[in-house]
Amino acid sequence: MDKISHILLNRSTIRKYSPQPVESDLLTELLEMASRASTTGNMQVYSIIITRDAEKKKELSPLHFNQKMITEAPVVLTFCADFNRFNKWCLLRKAEPGYDNFLSFMTASIDALLAAQTFCIAAEAKGLGICYLGTTTYMAHKIIDVLRLPKGVVPVTTVTVGWPSEKPDQVDRLPLEAIIHHETYSDYNDEMIARYYREKEERSDSVQFIKENNKETLAQVFTDVRYKKGDNVYFSNMLLEVLKQQGFMNQ
């Protein structure tokens, strides 16, 4: 098997990092690769905030629910949807930007995420470990303050980066047939759902999760403990408020 296939198929998220620093030159090289990712109309409507400073990491930490990767990783990257820079260019060049709307937010988010994933694959190819933090969209309103993001800029995801000090087992994935559809979407019946989720449900760590949380099924661990409706609704409203405040909801 070629090296790239091997890396992509055998990767794991890394949450524990060695104290060894990530050199500036290496980080720059990886960011250069990220900047070659596809981008809508070659507008590059995203920015990457690099956090190395220990004080800044401490400020960010509670906004990521104190997940220890934030303070323990040598480098934290916040990938942002960013129309601010492009808008400023338009205004300087006698052009009237029309990017203060939801479609433009999605365009900029897509740009940011393609760059983020390119960075992560480039980093893993060099032997670094990465972890995505989904908390960014929950706490965007506070991350904006800490990173001083102006109007037109919204944080979309955060990645911690460092040299691995763990070698975790690979976690499960659904069988490929569960996530692909040919020509049109073939909706799932109960038998298919049961079959596709069986491996996940039967894993010893899943059984442990159910027991620890006093639940009857693994799905209940997700709905009642990990990703609760109340939290989702609360953070949805916050995020929609952020989009308004940052100037992306002027329809």
Next chain:
Amino acid sequence: MDKISHILLNRSTIRKYSPQPVESDLLTELLEMASRASTTGNMQVYSIIITRDAEKKKELSPLHFNQKMITEAPVVLTFCADFNRFNKWCLLRKAEPGYDNFLSFMTASIDALLAAQTFCIAAEAKGLGICYLGTTTYMAHKIIDVLRLPKGVVPVTTVTVGWPSEKPDQVDRLPLEAIIHHETYSDYNDEMIARYYREKEERSDSVQFIKENNKETLAQVFTDVRYKKGDNVYFSNMLLEVLKQQGFMNQ
């Protein structure tokens, strides 16, 4: 330079494909790699619709503004935010899903986009060429009909895939310093904007664009021709309507 760095740094979007088919086994191998991409809480809340059928491509073509890659590429992949499968699992397992909100849409979109970009890098490493189509978020309402996407599923991006029959020059990118920030966002002044966009403005194809479109500046080609406010507002409203219809706006 190692092979992965070389591929990531020297890639170009490919819009012209040879008639040579993309073998099923190869496509499956690439999709397996994509399925190892990071995903929120290992929920894998995305689906990939594979279009190979010529009739289906014809149906999709106008929804992508008749960009010829849709009908000419052997494979078209539509990456979708998908909570439908996960919701069905919850309901089958006596759990009450709370994922009918905007935060969950963003979570699922992030999953879909990380899988999409992993697929693209894996494909390019095998010598295939890819092109992203930004039109997916514009025309989501019609793509949903053609691909028969149920509630809980929204198309986020589309990728065309095939063996290259062109070797385009690499397009420009902003200097790296223009898209990164250290510790906090350092906002741009006019001098910085002029410096960062100079290369793009001075390219011969940019000069040609300005002339062809009877504009004074390159920025005006973007605001007045390519990405117009009126279109953005119109498609923003359509996309927000899609989110409601597909069950992602129940705050």
